Amino acid sequence: MSSPKIIIATVARPSGTTGVQTHFNTFLGYLRQQGTESDLVTPFSYLKPLALAVFAVRSVVGPLSPSFSVWWFEKWHYLFLQRALRRVLKRQGPAIIYAQCPLSAKAALETRAGLEQRVVLVAHFNVSQAEEWTNLLGLPRGGLVYEAIRHREAEVLPRLDGIVHASSFVRDTIEDVIPAVCSVPALTLPNFVSSPAADEESGAGNDLISIGTLEARKNQAYLLRVLAEAKNLGRFLGLTVIGDGPSRAQLEALAETLGVEQQVRFLGYQKDARRFLPGHRVFVHAALTETFGIALIEAMASGLPICAGPTGGIPEVFTDGIEGLYWDLNDPHAGALKLISLLEDQELQSRMSQAGRSRFADHFETNKCAGRLHEFLLQC
Incomplete structure (x- = not known):
């Protein structure tokens, strides 16, 4: 008897730099390598030109209101994904729909052709998708859109056939907020990526590198303040920042204000960002909370020691003093001292790299x- 088809459902674009996109594309690659029938369904799988036109409205009106921006995104991405899934599932027998967020899980639950089509969610989010939107766009906590998202999660998650948690931190947080989820079959499994290719491209040789969306939660401002503190201590460190997002202009302005703009390269969005890791000495990360952190394991795969705050699921990724160092996200001066100490100790860097x-x-x-x-x- 053949295995059921694995259908990955997501409201995200098929490719990009987010951890979600890295996760489902890595898993798709594995399934295809194993000869397992699989497919990726996104809102862009259904009438793509129309979808792009509808989604474009948000870029014009969205900046005027975070609540409208989120509402428009969720309403239309959900409807287009729902129609794309219905078209696929109605002619599909037994299948597993691997949903990448609660919104895509809801679309799968409402369009599956029968109970032989199982719906499993992977929890990428911090506490709630509502909190993700608050951190990214400033969605007001307690507002109508925020509360609607929280209500949807409380309604959808207990109906799932399974749930995958990227860390114990994620599992405990979700089960605390939505106790009914405890009865859903679950697996706690870390995110994963493939080993870097032997001929992986070398970076430009800066001291430090950071990869991630430029948003308030990722807290790249802390990294700039660490550079400024190190400069005051007589160390002129270079930093490569890969990623784009709503905080980019603020970060570039802050770099100028701190006098470190000549030390920072903002490279924006880069396809396959991990190829820039070689040639750098330390991977730096300053997220205020993190479910897991795929960029951290990509850095370890490339042999870079890590400096990061012990927040969320990060302590499940690496151990302080072994693969890297924890730093105090409230004290950039202390962070600079730790970083300089690591950079000046070649033996320690080598041990942490290995x-x-x-x-x-x-x-x-x-x-x-x-x-x-x-x-x-x-x-499941």
Whole structure:
């Protein structure tokens, strides 16, 4: 008997730099390598030119109101994804729909052709998608849109056939907020990526590199303040920042205000951002909260020690003093001292580099994790 088809459902674009996109594309690659029938369904799978035109309205009107921006995004991405899924599922037998957010899970639950089509969610979000929108666009907490998202999650998650948590932090947070989720079959499994290619492109040789969406939650302002503190201590450190987002203009202005603009390269969105990791000495991260942090395991795979705050699921990724260092996100001066100490100790860098490569290979490499995910999906 053949295995059911795995259908990945997401409101995200098919490719990009987010952890969500990295996760589902890595898993798709694994499934295809294993010869497992699979497919990716997004809102762009249904009448793409019309979808693009409808979604474009948000870019014009959205900046005037975070609530309208989120409402418009969710309403239309949901409707286009729902129609795309219905077209696929109505002619599909047994299948597993692997939803990448509660909104896509709702679309799958409402369009599946029968109970032999199972719906499993992977929880990428911090606390709630509403909180993600608050951090990204300033969606007002307690407002109508915010509360509607929280209500949807409380209604959808207990109806799932399974749920995958990227960390114990995520699992505990969701189960605390929505106790009914405790009865849903669950797997706690870290995110995973493939080993870097042997001929992976070398970066431009800066001291430090950071990869991630430029938004308030990611807290790249802290990194700029660390550079300024290090400069005051006589160390002129270079930083490569890869990623784009709503905070970019503020960060560029802050770099000028702090007098470190000559030390920072803002490279914006870069396809396959991990190719820039080689040639740098340390990966720096300052997120205020993080479900897991795929960029961290990509850095370890490339042998870069990590400096990050011990927030959210990050302590499940690496250990302080082994693969990197934890720093105090409220104290950039102390952060600068830790960073300088690491950069001046070649032996420590070498030990952390090797420890990071080993931890990646043992715990986060695709072939170590993707099979467990596939097995869980088949059991749901």
